[in-house]
Amino acid sequence: KAGVTQTPRYLIKTRGQQVTLSCSPISGHRSVSWYQQTPGQGLQFLFEYFSETQRNKGNFPGRFSGRQFSNSRSEMNVSTLELGDSALYLCASSLDRGNGYTFGSGTRLTVV
Amino acid sequence: AQSVAQPEDQVNVAEGNPLTVKCTYSVSGNPYLFWYVQYPNRGLQFLLKYITGDNLVKGSYGFEAEFNKSQTSFHLKKPSALVSDSALYFCAVRDSGSARQLTFGSGTQLTVLP
Numbered sequence: 001k002a003g004v005t006q007t008p009r010y011l012i013k014t015r016g017q018q019v020t021l022s023c024s025p026i027s028g029h030r031s032v033s034w035y036q037q038t039p040g041q042g043l044q045f046l047f048e049y050f051s052e053t054q055r056n057k058g059n060f061p062g063r064f065s066g067r068q069f070s071n072s073r074s075e076m077n078v079s080t081l082e083l084g085d086s087a088l089y090l091c092a093s094s095l096d097r098g099n100g101y102t103f104g105s106g107t108r109l110t111v112v
Numbered sequence: 113a114q115s116v117a118q119p120e121d122q123v124n125v126a127e128g129n130p131l132t133v134k135c136t137y138s139v140s141g142n143p144y145l146f147w148y149v150q151y152p153n154r155g156l157q158f159l160l161k162y163i164t165g166d167n168l169v170k171g172s173y174g175f176e177a178e179f180n181k182s183q184t185s186f187h188l189k190k191p192s193a194l195v196s197d198s199a200l201y202f203c204a205v206r207d208s209g210s211a212r213q214l215t216f217g218s219g220t221q222l223t224v225l226p
Contacts, residue, residue: 031212043202043216056213064160090155098212099144099163103156 001058004093004104012110019080021107025072025093032074033101034066037088049074066067081111085097114139115204115215118217123192126225133188135203144200145186147177150219159201162186169217173197193224 005024027102034046045058049068066076125131148156157208160171167179
């Protein structure tokens with residue numbers, strides 16, 4: 001079966017712009033989580049969506065937001081980009097039981 | 113709050129030798145524990161997990177891990193390392209409660225020397 005698909009793979013944006021990243025989970029998975037990976041902070045939880053509702057949120061500013069659609073696809077948005085937002089953004093999908101997480105290949109965002 | 117510690121940033125081992133990557137954790141309830149591997153410019157690949165049951169968990173590519181509740185550890189092991197095992201390894205934990213987020217360790221870079 002198809003894995004978790006994240007698009008685009010690479011993005012270059014300018015400070016102050018906004019960006020939208022997309023994640024398509026494994027078919028049948030209704031939970032989608034987002035993580036930010038940076039060399040300095042490691043892997044940090046952003047938020048989790050289930051059935052179009054944000055169920056959990058990490059400690060990130062309000063510039064980071066997300067949503068989930070009825071087909072379980074999820075998007076995350078970062079507004080007013082800062083240099084420090086440069087990172088690999090990873091999406092993970094899971095069945096609701098939360099005992100298994102499959103990650104996508106990530107979107108590499110570079111802010112210049 | 114939950115946390116994970118991977119005390120070694122770097123582990124070097126000769127090809128054919130056994131390898132161990134260490135992980136200790138802290139959660140308020142029963143732990144769900146995971147190991148993932150990351151190759152350069154790639155996402156995380158699942159290796160194995162402990163949810164309940166046998167303390168020795170066998171996973172992909174010949175890896176295994178032992179859950180030790182008294183020592184709150186979940187070390188990753190492989191009897192005979194391959195050069196292709198060289199990668200970044202992450203341990204992750206979540207508690208068995210309603211919160212679904214994973215907390216990751218800082219990662220251990222494994223280098224297998226030919």
